[in-house]
Every structure is written in structure tokens, then in C-alpha cells.
Amino acid sequence: MSGDARKTAEGLAYLSGFGNEHSSEAVPGALPQGRNSPQRAPLGLYAEQLSGTAFTEPRAHNRRSWLYRVRPSAAHPAFTRTGNGAVRTAPFTQAVPDPNRLRWNPLPEPEAGTDFLASLWTLGGNGDVTQRTGMAVHLYHATASMERVFGDADGELLIVPERGGLLLRTEFGLLHAEPGHVALIPRGVRFRVELLDADARGYVCENYGTPFQLPDLGPIGANGLANARDFLAPVAAYEDVEGPVEVVNKFCGNLWTATYDHSPLDVVAWHGNHVPYVYDLRRFNVIGTISYDHPDPSIFTVLTSPSDTPGLAGVDFVVFAPRWLVGEDTFRPPYFHRNVMSEYMGLIKGAYDAKAEGFVPGGGSLHNMMSAHGPDRETFDRASAAELKPQRIDDGLAFMFETRWPVTLTPQAARAEHLQQGYDDVWQGLERHFRPLH
Incomplete structure (x- = not known):
């Protein structure tokens, strides 16, 4: 094991540092020394590279990991189509983009036995998955642990738990994510979601574009916002399971299934930087005014997926974490505004300081x-x-998926029973106060 290793209270071990080149082995001697793909990999394992970016992308942006596994991923039967459930994918063409302000209550209660994958419900998104651009907003409400394994070839998944803890069994090892954490599953990485409570509910951002990275800090300097060291990658842990295992693959918007004769979570050792992470949002180092005025919400950016235009993200992940408000002669809640970006906002706990009620x-x-x-x-x-x-804001935790393109709703979101009617009413009664001096 290399890097800074941390232990959690549950006994899980982690490596720290977002985007770092990590290495880990579950069995001593499983990692080859000096060669990525030697003629014979140690312990009879197979060497395999998982590439999250093109081979020739600049070194600073290149994402890839070498996996040393019991069987190579190529050893599987043919995939066949299966039902998509409530999962939808870009391009979203069944409706036109809606300029109206919209708000939803939580998802309805699911049936017993609904696992994470079956519970995924797409609200909307943008871009084109076949062109690797854009994003989608999903929600989940699960009542059972997964027995099958899932992988997303369309994009990376940023999972934001709101209720109930999750144990994510990935090819790279185990991640524990609870409300107040986010978990990042890179494109193509297979995993299983097990519930640590009776049910689990939350949000998912599916990013089709450039992998999430830490934003540049500019004039802030070298420190602040999300610190790389606080992102934790799993230590190698593998399943050596012989027997039928269902594997579901999301590819160009559709779900495909195959029954393997072994578990694909059989990576005994790995090294690289295309790895899953978990991050505690309460570690976010909030930067704000200590004089007057209200900074733009971009100051709360945790992760960004850059586009071909500098500073214009395919999608940003923003968190409104606990913080002090001390601005003088300042309207402290988020100000009235119109924005070239489109904003989907969710609430993890408590209340949001710009809304009195209805946003739950x-x-x-x-x-x-x-x-x-x-x-x-x-x-x-x-x-x-x-x-x-001075006012301490610590009774709520909200976040935002912010994207450069409009979010087009799915028909199921536009017609949902839990879509609130009369959301515009919250701005009624903002009366005229203008009084000319002369």
C-alpha cells in the first residue's frame, strides 16, 4: 500500500488525495514491480488497463489505472438488452426545455426490495451521451441492497446521499458514504451498492463530459475550497466468487445485462488515478466575504467538469456548507439573479437560507x-x-449541479405527482418600495 492511508471507524482503509497516483494490494506481492504488464503478472493474476481518458491526453489530465485481477474483464458472455426502468439519457428530446422555475418534493416511497439501480429516476439533463457531452440529474430511493453489479460506460456518477448510509463495493475496494458525503464512481468502474440502513435516498449527477476535477483557485491562492487530501480512495479488496453474478452495463443510454460465472469485483491489486473517491462535504473550506457584499456562488465549487471554453463548465458540483456570515451592510442570503448557467439544487439536511418553506x-x-x-x-x-x-449557518446542507446548457426534463419529471404546483407563489408579495426623492 502506498500513499497516506486512513482508517475509518468501520475498519475500512483509504488512500488520500484527489487525482493522485495511488497503488494498493490486497495480497502482498500482487503488484508487479517496475512493469505495468509483465510477461507473467504476480500470483497468476491478469494485468488490465482501465482508461478514463484518451491515451494521448496531456499527462495532467490523463486518467487511467492498472488492475491486477483474478480474471480479465474480457472473460464474459454476450450482453443482452434489459429494461431501462426510470433511467433516461441524453439527448433529451421528448420535451422542450422549460424556462419556468420548478420544484419537486422527494421521490414517492418505493416498493420493498427496490435496489439502487432499480430505484434510479431521471429528472432530466442535456448534451449527447454519444458525443460525451452534458450531464443528467437522477434521484434514487432504495429499500434493498444490490446483489447484481453495475457499471456505467456513459459517464461518471457523483452520488449524493440524503438519507441512509451506503457501502459501495467497487473494483478498487470499499467506500462508505453517508449523508454529508459524496461518492464519485468513475466512468466504467463496476460496483455494487449495499444499504447500511433500512432505506437510502439521494441524488446522482451523471457526468458525460470531462472527468470531474478540483477547480483552479486563481486569486484565492494555494489553499481553500475542497482540499485534495480530503478525498479518500479505497484500499484494494476483492471478491473471489465462483458462480452466477448478474452484471448490468449502461451503454449509450440503455441497460444491458449478462450473467458472469464469477464476480467482476476481483481486482487483487491496482495502481493509477482513475479511481473512485468519497469526500466529506463538512471538510469543505468555505471562502467568503469578511467585509461587505455577497460573493458569487461559484466560490462554493467542490468539483468541476471543464469544457472547451475556459471557466465555462459542462457541470459544476457546488455545496453550501456550514459557514459564518459576517458581511457588513450586506443582504446575506443568496441575492436575486439571472444566470447563463442552469441550476439544479438539492437539500441534504435542514433548511436552505434563501427559502422559508417548501424546499425540503x-x-x-x-x-x-x-x-x-x-x-x-x-x-x-x-x-x-x-x-x-456574526451569524453561524450550520443547520442545513444544500448543493447544486450547475451546467452550461439548459436541463430538459424527462416526461416523467414534467408530469410527476411530486412536482410542486404554484412554486412561483413564493415570490408573490414582493411589493414596490420605490419612493422617488423628488
Whole structure:
């Protein structure tokens, strides 16, 4: 094992550092020394490279890992189509983009025995999965652990738990994600989701584009926002299982299934930087004003998927973490604004400081590009008259998937029973206060 290893209270071991070149072996001597693919890999294992980027992308952007496994991934039967359930994929062409402000309650209660994959429900997205551009917003509400294994060839998955802990058994080892954490599963990495509680609920951003990375800090300097060392990658752990295992592959928007005669989670050792991570959002180092005015929400960016235009992301992941508000002569909640980016916001716990009611954990709101939004009337009135003493915001944890393109809804999201009616009403009663001096 190399790198900074950490132990959790559950006994899981992790390697720290986002994007780092890690290595780990579950059995001593499983990692070859000095060669990635020697003529004979140690311990009778097979050497295999998993590439998350093109071979020739610049070294700083290149994502790949070498896996040393009991059987190579090539040893599998043919895949056949299976039902997609409520999963949908770009291009989203069944509806037109909607400029209206929209908000949903949490997903309805699922049936007993619904696993993570079966519970995935697509709200919408943008881009084209065959061109590796854009993103999708999914929600999940599971009541059972997965027995099958899942891999997504279309994009990486950023899992945001809101209720219930998850144990993610990946090809690289184990990750534990609970509410307040996020888990990143890279494109093509196979995994199984096991529930640590009676049920589990949350959000998923499927990123078809450039892999998520830490944003540049610019004038902030070398430190702040999400620190690389706080992203934890798993230590190698493998399944040596002989017997039928269902493997589901998401490819160009459709689900395909095959029954293997062994578990594909059989990687005994690995090294590389195309690896899964877990990150505790409470470790986010919030940067904000200590004088006056309200910084733009981009200051809360945890991860970004860059596009071909500098500073314009295919998708950003933003968190509104616990923080102090100390701005003088400042309207402290998020200000009224219209934005060239489209924003899907979710709530992990508590309340959001720009909304008085209606925005609840497990729910979400969508403000597509240039849709005017901001604090509701109650929040505006309260914040405009508040005594501006230092205030600690620690009773809520909200996040945002922000994307350069409009989010087009799926028909199931546009017609959902849990779509709130009358969301516009929260801005009613914002009265005229203008009084000309002359």
C-alpha cells in the first residue's frame, strides 16, 4: 500500500488525495514491480488497463489505472438488452426545455426490495451521451441492497446521499458514504451498492463530459475550497466468487445485462488515478466575504467538469456548507439573479437560507438559464431587517449541479405527482418600495 492511508471507524482503509497516483494490494506481492504488464503478472493474476481518458491526453489530465485481477474483464458472455426502468439519457428530446422555475418534493416511497439501480429516476439533463457531452440529474430511493453489479460506460456518477448510509463495493475496494458525503464512481468502474440502513435516498449527477476535477483557485491562492487530501480512495479488496453474478452495463443510454460465472469485483491489486473517491462535504473550506457584499456562488465549487471554453463548465458540483456570515451592510442570503448557467439544487439536511418553506431534504428545484430566482418574500423581509451580527449557518446542507446548457426534463419529471404546483407563489408579495426623492 502506498500513499497516506486512513482508517475509518468501520475498519475500512483509504488512500488520500484527489487525482493522485495511488497503488494498493490486497495480497502482498500482487503488484508487479517496475512493469505495468509483465510477461507473467504476480500470483497468476491478469494485468488490465482501465482508461478514463484518451491515451494521448496531456499527462495532467490523463486518467487511467492498472488492475491486477483474478480474471480479465474480457472473460464474459454476450450482453443482452434489459429494461431501462426510470433511467433516461441524453439527448433529451421528448420535451422542450422549460424556462419556468420548478420544484419537486422527494421521490414517492418505493416498493420493498427496490435496489439502487432499480430505484434510479431521471429528472432530466442535456448534451449527447454519444458525443460525451452534458450531464443528467437522477434521484434514487432504495429499500434493498444490490446483489447484481453495475457499471456505467456513459459517464461518471457523483452520488449524493440524503438519507441512509451506503457501502459501495467497487473494483478498487470499499467506500462508505453517508449523508454529508459524496461518492464519485468513475466512468466504467463496476460496483455494487449495499444499504447500511433500512432505506437510502439521494441524488446522482451523471457526468458525460470531462472527468470531474478540483477547480483552479486563481486569486484565492494555494489553499481553500475542497482540499485534495480530503478525498479518500479505497484500499484494494476483492471478491473471489465462483458462480452466477448478474452484471448490468449502461451503454449509450440503455441497460444491458449478462450473467458472469464469477464476480467482476476481483481486482487483487491496482495502481493509477482513475479511481473512485468519497469526500466529506463538512471538510469543505468555505471562502467568503469578511467585509461587505455577497460573493458569487461559484466560490462554493467542490468539483468541476471543464469544457472547451475556459471557466465555462459542462457541470459544476457546488455545496453550501456550514459557514459564518459576517458581511457588513450586506443582504446575506443568496441575492436575486439571472444566470447563463442552469441550476439544479438539492437539500441534504435542514433548511436552505434563501427559502422559508417548501424546499425540503430529498426534494429539488430547477432554475434553467436566465430564469429569475432568489429569496422568497419571507426570507427577503427577514434578511432586509436583520441585525447584522456574526451569524453561524450550520443547520442545513444544500448543493447544486450547475451546467452550461439548459436541463430538459424527462416526461416523467414534467408530469410527476411530486412536482410542486404554484412554486412561483413564493415570490408573490414582493411589493414596490420605490419612493422617488423628488
